[in-house]
Amino acid sequence: MVSVPSNRGYEITAASLAKRYDGYEIEDSHGWFLNMLPPAPLTVLDIGAGSGRDGLHYAEKGYQVTAIEPTDAFRKIAQAKEGAEAIEWLEDTLPELETLGQRRFDIITLIAVWMHLDVEERERGMVRLNDLLEPGGFLAMTVRHGEPPEGRLMFEVSDEEVIEAARGLGLSLVSHANVESSQPLNKAKGITWSRFAFRKG
Known part of the structure; x- marks a missing residue:
């Protein structure tokens, strides 16, 4: 069976997508969990x-940021931005995230990623996320529902x-909600998002 990369379709649309993502204020899209984050430096x-966009925001707030992005075009765009040198940029993918080894983090964000993984990858991925999270650490993630974009x-x-x-690994749910897409075209198509925040231990 041929493996299909979870980031398929992003390489050729990275420039237009980056412009769209950067057009949204992080407080508007991520405000639901930003006020739950423990203060920097973490x-x-x-x-x-x-x-x-998100990694730069965290770095500006004083956090030590490691950014994982498997799509070359996205990484090039991100690394060309002012302040990007303060971030550790890595090419890797779930569920293995091999470049991280045995490292642990206080905060993990997984925005619009989880639905790209098949069921077996999600099972292994959740175990890996738990291993990467420090005791007492915070995990925020979103999942898209509805017809996927072409490609x-x-x-x-x-x-x-x-x-x-998450619960089976000892991650406690601290926030959960379902919301409509903020993009008019996606909203018209019935696209929704699930938001989750967990704490370890």
Whole structure:
């Protein structure tokens, strides 16, 4: 069986997507969990860093940021931005995240990533996330629901699956909500998002 990369479809659209992502204020898209983050200086692992907007925000706030992005075009865009030199940029993918070895982080963010993994990858991925999270650490993640954009690989993932997988590893749910897409076209298509925040221990 030929493996299909979870970031399929992003390389050729990275420039336009980065412009779109950067057009949204981080407080508007991530305000639901930003006020739950423990204060800097702490370590942040941003998985699926995309345009680098989020990682740069965390670095500006005084966090020590490691950004994971498997798409070359996204990394080049992000690393060209002012302040990007303060961030550790790595090419890697879930579920292995081999470049991180036995490291641990105080905060892990996983925004618009989880639905790109198949069920077996999600099972292994949750174990890996738990291993990477410091005791007392904070994990924020979002999952997209609905028809995927053309050319991109996505799977439908239930909220129950996410919550139970995390709970089985000792991650406590501290926030959960379902919201409509903020993008008008996606909203018209019925696209929704699930938001989750967990704490370890």
